[in-house]
Amino acid sequence: xxxxxxxxxxxxxxxxxxxxxxxxxxxxxxxxxxxxxxxxxxxxxxxxxxxxxxxxxxxxxxxxxxxxxxxxxxxxxxxxxxxxxxxxxxxxxxxxxxxxxxxxxxxxxxxxxxxxxxxxxxxxxxxxxxxxxxxxxxxxxxxxxxxxxxxxxxxxxxxxxxxxxxxxxxxxxxxxxxxxxxxxxxxxxxxxxxxxxxxxxxxxxxxxxxxxxxxxxxxxxxxxxxxxxxxxxxxxxxxxxxxxxxxxxxxxxxxx
Numbered sequence: 304x305x306x307x308x309x310x311x312x313x314x315x316x317x318x319x320x321x322x323x324x325x326x327x328x329x330x331x332x333x334x335x336x337x338x339x340x341x342x343x344x345x346x347x348x349x350x351x352x353x354x355x356x357x358x359x360x361x362x363x364x365x366x367x368x369x370x371x372x373x374x375x376x377x378x379x380x381x382x383x384x385x386x387x388x389x390x391x392x393x394x395x396x397x398x399x400x401x402x403x404x405x406x407x408x409x410x411x412x413x414x415x416x417x418x419x420x421x422x423x424x425x426x427x428x429x430x431x432x433x434x435x436x437x438x439x440x441x442x443x444x445x446x447x448x449x450x451x452x453x454x455x456x457x458x459x460x461x462x463x464x465x466x467x468x469x470x471x472x473x474x475x476x477x478x479x480x481x482x483x484x485x486x487x488x489x490x491x492x493x494x495x496x497x498x499x500x501x502x503x504x505x506x507x508x509x510x511x512x513x514x515x516x517x518x519x520x521x522x523x524x525x526x527x528x529x530x531x532x533x534x535x536x537x538x539x540x541x542x543x544x545x546x547x548x549x550x551x552x553x554x555x556x557x558x559x
Contacts, residue, residue, distance in 0.1 A: 333366040335402040335510035339409070343417055346383065346392045347371065353380060355396065355409055368400065372407045375507045375544065376537035378471055379411040386416070393417040401544070403508035410507070410533075410544055472534045474543065478551055480525050481506075481515055488512060490543055493527060504534075504543045511545035518550065527551045 344357040354371040361368040374380050383394070397413035478493040482503065489503040506512050519526050531547040 330370075330405070331366040332402050332405055332407045333361070333363045333368050333400050335400065337363050337400040339396060339398045339400060341395050341397060343393070343395050346374075346387050346394055348384075353384060355394075366407075368407055372400070372409050374409045374411055375401070376540070376542050377411055377535040377544075378537065379413070379535075381537050383411065383414055391416060401507070401509035403510065403513050406508075408508050471536075474530070474532045474534050476529060476531065478527055478529045480527060481519050488516070490530065490532075504541050507535075507542050507544045509545055511548050515545075515548050515550075 339361075342357060342361060343359070344355050347354050347356065353374045355374055356371045357368055374383075379398075387394070393416070395415045395417050396409070396411060398409050398411040401408045401410060480491045480493070482489045482491045488506045490506055491503045515526075515528055527550070528548045529551050530543075530545055533544040533546060535542050535544065
């Protein structure tokens with residue numbers, strides 16, 4: 304009986320490993336709204352897009368963040384891009400993950416530059432010996448202690464001033480319509496029946512945007528939504544990151 308249980312466990316683990324390595328296995332992203340609390344990784348760019356690649360896989364218990372994730376345009380991203388170089392591309396970031404079309408994106412709220420340090424070779428003959436108390440018994444071998452030393456440390460000298468999101472704001476209880484161009488989605492603020500042009504702001508990729516896109520696609524008429532969103536700026540252009548959107552109904556007394 305024990306042998307049968309052992310075989311079943313081995314088969315189950317083999318199936319799990321095969322599923323992770325199978326190129327046809329659909330990756331599961333981390334849920335929208337998952338907070339990043341000091342995650343180390345590397346910053347790269349592809350044209351106008353900035354990407355963050357984690358050094359170690361991150362999970363929320365169901366999904367994984369393993370591949371490079373695009374950093375959404377924001378005031379904090381603009382501050383980061385002003386100091387990042389290929390030689391100083393390692394950072395520890397704070398922020399929030401969003402999900403859109405089965406991919407994760409990052410809304411950045413804070414960052415610190417990280418410097419890699421090399422671990423000392425305990426077997427190197429010229430290495431300076433550390434002071435040891437002869438009356439103490441060493442429990443952990445030197446080889447194990449060397450592995451416990453950190454390989455990345457925060458570089459505070461590169462920070463000229465505290466990095467905050469003072470440029471970001473909140474937009475609450477505003478109504479309007481979802482509008483699409485060839486490249487982006489916009490939120491057109493409601494004119495409430497008046498024939499005037501109002502501000503249109505690009506919408507950043509997130510789960511709420513994906514949800515209202517599906518609602519609009521299922522309708523033959525423009526739908527009006529009331530939104531709660533974060534307003535941020537990148538390269539003198541304002542963006543909206545939706546936090547909540549609910550459909551509103553006119554009951555026929557307002558223009559579509």
